[in-house]
Amino acid sequence: MSNDDLHSSLSAVVDGPEAGDVSRETTDAFSAFDEGDDSPLAREMIETERRRRELSEADFPHPARTRIFAVTNQKGGVGKTTTSVNVAAALANKGANVLVIDADPQGNASTALGVEHRAGTPSIYDVLLDDVPMARVAQQCPDIPTLWCVPATIDLAGADIEPCLCGAP
Ligand SMILES: Nc1ncnc2c1ncn2[C@@H]1O[C@H](COP(=O)(O)OP(=O)(O)OP(=O)(O)O)[C@@H](O)[C@H]1O
Ligand SMILES: [Mg+2]
Numbered sequence: 001m002s003n004d005d006l007h008s009s010l011s012a013v014v015d016g017p018e019a020g021d022v023s024r025e026t027t028d029a030f031s032a033f034d035e036g037d038d039s040p041l042a043r044e045m046i047e048t049e050r051r052r053r054e055l056s057e058a059d060f061p062h063p064a065r066t067r068i069f070a071v072t073n074q075k076g077g078v079g080k081t082t083t084s085v086n087v088a089a090a091l092a093n094k095g096a097n098v099l100v101i102d103a104d105p106q107g108n109a110s111t112a113l114g115v116e117h118r119a120g121t122p123s124i125y126d127v128l129l130d131d132v133p134m135a136r137v138a139q140q141c142p143d144i145p146t147l148w149c150v151p152a153t154i155d156l157a158g159a160d161i162e163p164c165l166c167g168a169p
Contacts (some may be wrong), residue, residue, distance in 0.1 A: 055090070062096055085112040092147035099138060102152035105159075110151035115139040117151035127153040129162060 015157055071084045084100060092098040102109040102117070112118035116139065117123065126132040127150065134150055141147040 012132045092144045099148045101150045105157040107152045113141045113149045123153045
């Protein structure tokens with residue numbers, strides 16, 4: 001089932017059966033979304049689709065100067081990366097120029113944004129340890145031209161014990 005099929009099926013529920021170009025096969029696959037179905041999953045998907053549309057039509061003023069957001073939480077696995085890449089992509093999709101700085105050796109944000117981050121790729125490691133300008137290591141994301149990423153590689157894993165970052169002479 002492709003994303004297009006899913007959106008068509010949800011269209012039929014959100015906007016009524018005339019709105020989506022829904023094949024019989026797709027309708028059958030999504031019979032759970034018939035009007036009157038109030039299963040938690042169906043409600044959640046319909047609500048998410050409504051919100052997605054509202055946001056895709058929304059406009060917002062661009063900031064007058066560069067804004068910096070840090071997404072941080074000491075706890076692992078709570079959605080820091082997911083939040084970062086989605087907020088960045090949403091802003092960039094609306095025409096803002098966005099730079100995501102991946103500072104996690106896992107490189108999950110780099111993966112999500114589709115930029116190269118194999119070991120040895122010029123990355124945040126070179127910026128922090130060798131004073132390489134950030135502009136030299138930033139990569140344009142293949143899907144959104146106004147979205148850029150400074151990648152993180154596995155090289156960063158040992159950086160916090162390397163002398164120049166831990167303050168040793
Ligand atoms: N809003 C959400 N609803 C459901 N699942 C989510 C949501 N946000 C993130 N997740 C899932 O939670 C998991 C952890 O998310 P993510 O990698 O963004 O967390 P993280 O805080 O960056 O983790 P880490 O500390 O390892 O860097 C992922 O599998 C992600 O798909
Ligand atoms: Mg993360």
